[in-house]
Amino acid sequence: MSLPIQSNEPLKQLTTLRVGGEAQYFVDIDSESYLDEAVGYAHKNNLPITILGGGSNILVSENGIKGLVIRMSLVDIATEVEEEKVLLTASAGVVLDDLVSHAVEHGYWGIENLSHIPGTVGAAPVQNVGAYGVEVKDVIKTVRVYNIQARRFEVLTADECNFEYRDSLFKKSEGKKYIVVAVTFALSTEVLPQLSYADLQSRFTDAQPTLLEIRQAIIEIRAGKFPDWNVVGTAGSFFKNPVILRTKFQELCTQYPGLPGFDVDDTFVKIPLGWVLDKVLHLKGVGNEKVGTYQGQALVLINKADATATDIAEFADDIVKKVHDATDIQVQWEVTKIGF
Numbered sequence: 001m002s003l004p005i006q007s008n009e010p011l012k013q014l015t016t017l018r019v020g021g022e023a024q025y026f027v028d029i030d031s032e033s034y035l036d037e038a039v040g041y042a043h044k045n046n047l048p049i050t051i052l053g054g055g056s057n058i059l060v061s062e063n064g065i066k067g068l069v070i071r072m073s074l075v076d077i078a079t080e081v082e083e084e085k086v087l088l089t090a091s092a093g094v095v096l097d098d099l100v101s102h103a104v105e106h107g108y109w110g111i112e113n114l115s116h117i118p119g120t121v122g123a124a125p126v127q128n129v130g131a132y133g134v135e136v137k138d139v140i141k142t143v144r145v146y147n148i149q150a151r152r153f154e155v156l157t158a159d160e161c162n163f164e165y166r167d168s169l170f171k172k173s174e175g176k177k178y179i180v181v182a183v184t185f186a187l188s189t190e191v192l193p194q195l196s197y198a199d200l201q202s203r204f205t206d207a208q209p210t211l212l213e214i215r216q217a218i219i220e221i222r223a224g225k226f227p228d229w230n231v232v233g234t235a236g237s238f239f240k241n242p243v244i245l246r247t248k249f250q251e252l253c254t255q256y257p258g259l260p261g262f263d264v265d266d267t268f269v270k271i272p273l274g275w276v277l278d279k280v281l282h283l284k285g286v287g288n289e290k291v292g293t294y295q296g297q298a299l300v301l302i303n304k305a306d307a308t309a310t311d312i313a314e315f316a317d318d319i320v321k322k323v324h325d326a327t328d329i330q331v332q333w334e335v336t337k338i339g340f
Helices: 032-044 096-105 123-127 211-225 246-255 273-280 309-327
Strands: 006-010 022-029 049-052 058-060 065-072 077-082 085-091 140-147 152-157 178-188 233-237 243-245 268-270 291-294 297-303 336-338
Touching (some): 032 178, 058 309, 065 178, 273 297, 291 309
Parallel strands (some): 058 336
Antiparallel strands (some): 077 085, 243 268
C-alpha cells in the first residue's frame, strides 16, 4: 500500500481535551484517492473506521480506538462568485476558524459569527456547529461525502443532511456510512450582519459594523468565556443547551426567577444551561484536582492535571445528575464519546 498505516498511534495530543489511548491503526489522509485506498484497507482487514478531524468535540477513551482511525487532512479552498452570491468550498481538514478568517478577508458574509470555534470544516456539518445566532445549517449548500459502503463519492444537499440543533444525519446510524470530504457554503458579498445576540447588540448599538469588527468582537467575547484550546485541555461547550416544553419553562421560571429562555417555536423553549450551572448550581470554576468547569463559563470542562477520559466522563455525568436533581431536565452531552 502506498499510504503508510501507523500501528498503535497515540491519540492524546490529537484531541483538544488531551486525553485518549492509542489508535490500533492510524492514517493521515490528504487526498481523495488516499481516502478510497484507506477505506479499501479497512474493508480488506475487516476493521471498523473512525474519522478524526481537529479532535475538538470528542472524548477518546484511555483504552484507545479499535480498527482504523482516519484523520482528514485535505485542506483545499475554492470559490465561485456570481454577483452577490458566493459559493465557498472547503475540504474537511481546513481549520474552521481559518476558513472564517478567509471569508472575512474577502468580504464574504455568512460565517463570521462562527469565529474562533475550534475544529475543522469536516466536523462542522456533523455537529451542526453554531454560535451567536448562526448555525452552519443556515449557510451550507452541499456536503461532499465518501460512502464507505458503496465505495464512492456523493454529494448531499443541506436538506438531505437532516440538520437539527447540534445534530445531523451524520450522527445517526444511517449516516455513519458517510465521511465528510468537503463542504460548500452559500455566502454573500451583501452586507448582512447577524446581531441578534445581546453580547453583539450591546457592542454595536449605533453604527453598522464591518465583517472584521464582528469577527474581532466575537473573538474577544469568546476569549472571556472559553479557554484557549491551544493552551488548556478543553472541548469547548461540553453540554447542549436543553430544549424544553414551554410549560416546563414557565414552571422553572417560578422556581428560579430570572431564568432566560429563547423561543424555538410555540411549544418549545431553549434555555442556556450555563445559567443553570452558574446561578442555580454554582458550578462555575469548580472541580477536583484533575477536572473542573472553566471560571469564565460553567458549560466548559477543562483537563486541569493529566485527567483520564474516565475522570472527565465521571465529572460530566455528575453534573448531568445535579442538573436533573435541580430541574428534572435530562442534559445531553455535546461532546461525543469514542472507544468507551
